Amino acid sequence: MSDSNSILFFVLGCIATLALIALIFKHRFFRQQKYLPKRVITPFERKMFLRLKEAFPQYHVLAQVAFSALITSEDYKIRQRFNRKVTDFVLLNASLDVIAIIELDDPSHIGKEQEDAQRDAMLHEAGYRVYRFTQIPTLAQLRKTISG
Incomplete structure (x- = not known):
């Protein structure tokens, strides 16, 4: 070579x-x-968030709270039932105690009523009050429903 x-x-x-x-x-x-970044809440949920803040300025409004931050169980199999579930809004008082859990049901919830009922039952069993809305309520409706 x-x-x-x-x-x-x-x-x-x-x-x-x-x-x-x-x-x-x-x-x-x-x-x-x-x-990639993702918005925490949808535009529809944003309207509800702002309405909740306006209706309850004395409370903290949290969005997209994991069930695992709200409930627990000693049984691993039961924890699996709520492991990946998220609630739309949680109202906390000044002591950071949960006042209410608010779900905003858009059209994607149609046909999921049974699943929503099971989710609500878990939260009710843990002692929480759960409120579901299919549209953004007025300030008066919110105050009457949640405070009264």
Whole structure:
């Protein structure tokens, strides 16, 4: 093999090695983003959040609260029933005690009445008051329903 062929193979080997390094670098440092931001609540829920804040300025309004932050069980199988469930809103008083749990049922809840009833039953058993609304109530309706 001549010197010119050896140089050619050496140069081609270097180019291939650099291309491989560039590919690894690109994959490791410029890969497609896996995690994207997501709004915590929908526009419909946002209206309810603002209405709750207006109706109950003395309370804290929490959105998208995990059931596991509200209830527990010593039985692992029972915990699995609520492990991934989330409630729309929780009202807390100044002592951070739960005053009410509010669910806002948009059209996606149609046909899920049984599932909603089971969710409510879990929360009721734990001692919580659960209120469901299919539309945004007025300030007066909210105050009457939750305070009265």
